[in-house]
Amino acid sequence: MKYRTVFDIIGPIMIGPSSSHTAGAAKIGRVARLLFGRQPKWAKVSFYGSFAQTYQGHGTDVAIIGGILDFDTFDERIPSSLSIAEEIGMDISFIEEKANVDHPNTARIVIGDEVDQLELVGISIGGGKIEIIELNGFQLKLSGNHPALLILHQDRAGTIAAVANILAELSINIGHMEVARKEKGQMAMMTIEVDHNLDNDVLKRLMKLPNIIQATKIIQ
Amino acid sequence: MLRGAKSSMFRNVAELVRLAEKDSVSIAEIMIRQEIEVHETTRQTIMEQMDKNLSVMERAIERGLSGVASHTGLTGGDAVKMQSYISGGNYLSGKPVLDAISKAVATNEVNAAMGIICATPTAGSAGVVPGTLFAVKDQLNLTRKQMVEFLFTAGAFGFVVANNASISGAAGGCQAEVGSAAGMAAAALVQAAGGTPAQSAEAMAISLKNMLGLVCDPVAGLVEVPCVKRNAMGAANAMVSADMALAGITSRIPCDEVIEAMYKIGQTMPVALKETAQGGLAATPTGQRLAAKYFGKRA
Numbered sequence: 001m002k003y004r005t006v007f008d009i010i011g012p013i014m015i016g017p018s019s020s021h022t023a024g025a026a027k028i029g030r031v032a033r034l035l036f037g038r039q040p041k042w043a044k045v046s047f048y049g050s051f052a053q054t055y056q057g058h059g060t061d062v063a064i065i066g067g068i069l070d071f072d073t074f075d076e077r078i079p080s081s082l083s084i085a086e087e088i089g090m091d092i093s094f095i096e097e098k099a100n101v102d103h104p105n106t107a108r109i110v111i112g113d114e115v116d117q118l119e120l121v122g123i124s125i126g127g128g129k130i131e132i133i134e135l136n137g138f139q140l141k142l143s144g145n146h147p148a149l150l151i152l153h154q155d156r157a158g159t160i161a162a163v164a165n166i167l168a169e170l171s172i173n174i175g176h177m178e179v180a181r182k183e184k185g186q187m188a189m190m191t192i193e194v195d196h197n198l199d200n201d202v203l204k205r206l207m208k209l210p211n212i213i214q215a216t217k218i219i220q
Numbered sequence: 221m222l223r224g225a226k227s228s229m230f231r232n233v234a235e236l237v238r239l240a241e242k243d244s245v246s247i248a249e250i251m252i253r254q255e256i257e258v259h260e261t262t263r264q265t266i267m268e269q270m271d272k273n274l275s276v277m278e279r280a281i282e283r284g285l286s287g288v289a290s291h292t293g294l295t296g297g298d299a300v301k302m303q304s305y306i307s308g309g310n311y312l313s314g315k316p317v318l319d320a321i322s323k324a325v326a327t328n329e330v331n332a333a334m335g336i337i338c339a340t341p342t343a344g345s346a347g348v349v350p351g352t353l354f355a356v357k358d359q360l361n362l363t364r365k366q367m368v369e370f371l372f373t374a375g376a377f378g379f380v381v382a383n384n385a386s387i388s389g390a391a392g393g394c395q396a397e398v399g400s401a402a403g404m405a406a407a408a409l410v411q412a413a414g415g416t417p418a419q420s421a422e423a424m425a426i427s428l429k430n431m432l433g434l435v436c437d438p439v440a441g442l443v444e445v446p447c448v449k450r451n452a453m454g455a456a457n458a459m460v461s462a463d464m465a466l467a468g469i470t471s472r473i474p475c476d477e478v479i480e481a482m483y484k485i486g487q488t489m490p491v492a493l494k495e496t497a498q499g500g501l502a503a504t505p506t507g508q509r510l511a512a513k514y515f516g517k518r519a
Contacts, residue, residue: 001231001383002383003379005258005259006251006254006376007255007269007273007375009341009375009378009379009404010270010338010341010378013337013338014336014337014338015334015335016334016335016343016346016443017334017443018343019341019343020342020390021495023339023343049496050390050494050495050496053495053496054438054495054496054497055441056441056514056515057441057442057497057514059334076336103391104391104494104496124388125391126386126388127339127341127342127382128342
């Protein structure tokens with residue numbers, strides 16, 4: 001089931017005018033910010049489908065930048081996010097893409113600073129619900145229905161078992177899990193949905209394992 | 221079995237009604253029980269969270285009724301006009317219907333002005349459920365708890381639509397947004413007025429049937445024209461459909477099949493009519509002129 005709770009239907013509390021094009025966009029931006037871990041220096045946002053056609057009227061542009069600035073869907077700073085970003089010197093560009101995509105409300109966000117960058121593709125499926133379908137070139141399906149762990153690792157035998165062992169030791173139940181890689185033996189990504197929010201100690205323990213490059217958590 | 225799909229979870233309206241009838245409880249109660257289970261939390265937490273949504277709806281209506289204007293100036297002020305028309309006492313349809321219209325419009329005028337609203341089920345269709353609820357609350361002497369339950373009933377029906385069809389204008393047209401909202405409101409109105417779970421399902425079916433095929437054609441890609449007035453008609457549709465169901469009128473096509481029909485119509489609807497601002501009212505000469513005026517581009 002795509003929708004798991006009544007609060008996806010009656011909710012979210014949000015700044016108008018569109019749950020999919022404003023609240024959903026803010027959520028996609030905020031996931032990018034969360035995964036990047038800090039305020040980026042620049043942001044390049046590409047809109048596809050209905051997003052590309054209506055982003056100005058629906059406030060999709062201010063919402064997605066608001067999300068990148070770590071604003072929640074009901075944050076009253078969202079309408080002025082573009083000028084807030086300008087004040088702090090964040091370089092922003094929007095691209096209206098013509099390409100056909102599977103979902104009509106698709107956005108690709110590339111954010112970064114002088115050290116690093118992150119690329120993410122999110123879709124807004126209605127009523128403010130989103131899914132992240134691509135992260136740094138890895139296909140994934142992150143529903144946002146559950147807390148999750150994202151683990152970037154070397155594609156080596158035993159890595160998945162090592163991660164699963166630590167979670168088992170800590171009595172953390174895995175609800176859904178998938179692994180994606182771009183090429184054999186190179187980098188890979190585990191997406192693990194769990195039942196309850198995790199604390200930072202879990203990430204620290206996972207980071208100590210061999211072949212783990214980065215571990216990030218998404219809380220609910 | 222799907223993750224989280226426990227035996228008490230409902231997948232369609234028929235199951236929802238059956239669960240309520242089996243335990244002799246309301247549809248709101250079935251939804252509340254499911255939420256307690258899914259979130260592994262207490263009834264109090266769930267009720268408080270919904271109460272917060274109710275407060276946001278109430279504030280949006282108050283703000284809209286005191287008069288707002290969107291940045292473009294295309295919408296705002298109509299909720300006030302309707303209230304003063306009602307005060308005049310000389311109207312054609314009934315006062316509760318007009319009051320629901322005014323409060324639905326108030327909510328969506330606030331939404332268009334980028335104010336704070338609660339999506340029900342979406343922001344573009346946020347006026348229908350609260351508009352009807354606040355129109356009948358005095359007449360039906362609803363307590364705060366009953367008002368919160370109204371939202372759980374509406375939410376239960378919306379939950380089925382969202383999972384079995386769509387609540388996205390970009391995916392299914394306006395029928396998926398204002399259509400779903402009208403059906404949800406009709407079902408909740410029936411419960412609030414003392415109708416049965418089965419009558420709630422009939423009200424939803426009657427309401428949604430009359431929204432089938434409604435396209436999403438927002439002028440200039442804004443959520444203003446025709447969205448605000450579609451909420452007005454969604455609210456009116458919900459009130460009338462609830463009355464029809466309470467009168468004992470039933471739908472020949474069962475509610476779940478109406479929802480499925482809505483989904484299939486959405487899938488075959490041209491992209492130009494699904495929130496792309498390329499067809500329908502957005503493509504009229506005036507629609508295109510407005511698009512050029514605000515964003516310097518042709519729809």
